[in-house]
Amino acid sequence: MKARVTVTLKNGVLDPQGKAIVGALGSLGFDGVASVRQGKIFDVEIDTKDRAVAEANVKAMCEKLLANTVIEDYAVELV
Amino acid sequence: MKSAVVLLPGLNRDRDMIAALTKISGQAPQTVWQTDTEIPDVDLIVIPGGFSYGDYLRCGAIAARMPVMQAIREKADKGVVVMGVCNGFQILQEAGLLPGALMRNASLKFVCREVKLEVTNANTAFTRGYSHGQIVRCPVAHHDGNFFADETTLARIEGEGQVVFRYAEGTNPNGAMNDIAGIISEKGNVLGMMPHPENLIEAAHGGSDGRALFAGILGIAA
Numbered sequence: 001m002k003a004r005v006t007v008t009l010k011n012g013v014l015d016p017q018g019k020a021i022v023g024a025l026g027s028l029g030f031d032g033v034a035s036v037r038q039g040k041i042f043d044v045e046i047d048t049k050d051r052a053v054a055e056a057n058v059k060a061m062c063e064k065l066l067a068n069t070v071i072e073d074y075a076v077e078l079v
Numbered sequence: 080m081k082s083a084v085v086l087l088p089g090l091n092r093d094r095d096m097i098a099a100l101t102k103i104s105g106q107a108p109q110t111v112w113q114t115d116t117e118i119p120d121v122d123l124i125v126i127p128g129g130f131s132y133g134d135y136l137r138c139g140a141i142a143a144r145m146p147v148m149q150a151i152r153e154k155a156d157k158g159v160v161v162m163g164v165c166n167g168f169q170i171l172q173e174a175g176l177l178p179g180a181l182m183r184n185a186s187l188k189f190v191c192r193e194v195k196l197e198v199t200n201a202n203t204a205f206t207r208g209y210s211h212g213q214i215v216r217c218p219v220a221h222h223d224g225n226f227f228a229d230e231t232t233l234a235r236i237e238g239e240g241q242v243v244f245r246y247a248e249g250t251n252p253n254g255a256m257n258d259i260a261g262i263i264s265e266k267g268n269v270l271g272m273m274p275h276p277e278n279l280i281e282a283a284h285g286g287s288d289g290r291a292l293f294a295g296i297l298g299i300a301a
Contacts, residue, residue, distance in 0.1 A: 013227060016183050016254070065144060068137055068173065070180045071227060 001046055001054045004077045007067045008039035042066055051078055080297045082108040082123040085151070087142050090129030090166060092275065099277035100125070103293045113145040118154055123296055126151075128165030128220070128275060138181065138223045139169030148174045160204055160296060161269045165221055168261075168271030177264055177271045178236060179228035184221070185254025191220040196260055196274060197247035200240045203263055205270045208295030214247050215288040217274035224273040226255035226262075236262055244272055 009015050018036040025033045044061070048054050058076045067074040082100050086093055093110075100108045109119050118124060132141035142148070148170070155161045155176055163171040171177045184190060196217050198209040209215065228236065233256060236242055244261030251258045253273070261272030276289030 012229075014182065014185070014225075014254075016185050016187050016225070020187050065136070065140065068140070068180055070172075070178075070229075071182065 001048055001051070002079045003044045003046065003054060003058045004079055005042040005044060005058060005062060005066055006039060006075045006077070007042070007062075007072050008074075009037060010071055010073050013071045039072075054078055080104060080123065080299075081106070081119075081121040082125060082297070083111050083119060083121045084108045085111050085113075085124065085126045085147060085167075087113045087126075087129075087131040087145065087147075087170075089131040089133055090127055092128035092165065092277065095275075095277045096125055096127040096164070099280050099289075099293060100297075103280065103290060104297050104299065111147055111150075113142070113147050116146050116150055118147070118150045122160060124151055124154060124159060124161045126161075126163040126167030126170055127277070128167055131166055131170065134166075134223075137169075137173065139166055139171075139173040142166075142170045143173035143175075152176060155264070155269050158266070158268050162205065162296065163269075163271045164275055164277065165219075165224075165273055168273055169223065171269060171271045176269050177262060178232050178241075179226055179259075179262070181223050181273070182225040182227050183223050184225050184252070189220075189222040190224075190252040191218075192252065193218050194250040194252055194260070194274060195247040196244045198243065199245050200243045200263075202240075203243055203267055203270075205263065205292060205296055206243050208291030208293075215291075216279060216286055217276055217289060218278045219252050219274045221253070221273055224253040224255065226253075226257075226259040226273075228256065233257065239265065241265065241267075243270065244274070 062074040201211040279289040
């Protein structure tokens with residue numbers, strides 16, 4: 001079973017890299033970009049066919065390693 | 080007083096830290112490897128700076144999940160003094176031993192320069208060699224030192240005197256909230272700081288402002 005984990009910065013956490021990307025987009029002529037928030041995607045493959053087990057497993061991975069819940073939110077999508 | 084220095088692949092300030100502890104205490108620290116599950120009987124454990132595991136995933140994230148960190152957590156719970164510098168600070172936060180997180184520098188640039196630090200709490204195991212409000216020089220070298228904590232956490236650590244070092248005189252190199260450069264744990268026996276006191280301990284370094292920190296921890300005269 002495959003899962004896609006999306007990790008993003010929490011609302012209110014400053015994202016200097018996102019700000020730099022806005023600047024770079026502006027210099028490429030993309031006007032009107034109000035903001036960019038960047039994040040990470042993890043594609044995880046696990047040896048189970050049980051969706052509930054897979055979801056619980058991947059969520060535990062997020063809590064323990066994939067995301068730093070002090071500053072990041074995560075979303076798990078089974079694919 | 081006995082000390083131990085934690086070695087992890089990718090750290091690069093371990094030799095500087097070992098040299099500083101040896102010169103100041105007259106006794107070489109023991110070294111502990113990432114896979115060690117037991118730490119020798121020491122009074123001080125230091126996690127030095129560098130780029131453990133290439134800073135993959137997040138700075139300090141992988142190192143914080145190594146077996147040695149469980150052993151350090153147990154020692155810290157028993158009151159042993161633990162200090163993390165730079166990557167060591169990031170590792171302690173990732174391990175949950177210190178609050179907050181260290182984000183990418185606001186400038187997005189790696190900063191390698193000298194800053195001024197204000198000692199904002201001299202009544203700790205780490206800062207007793209300084210006086211309250213003292214301004215000291217200290218080098219920094221990092222890409223991710225931008226201290227962040229949510230409002231509640233920030234108010235709590237400020238209220239409890241857990242902020243022990245602040246960047247002073249407009250020298251904040253990374254955009255850290257409230258100019259925070261170093262914090263201690265609630266119990267006061269764990270310190271994390273971005274600047275490198277081990278790199279300013281003798282004349283050859285151009286100054287020795289960092290010496291009092293180690294002398295204070297080790298309980299010896301600077």
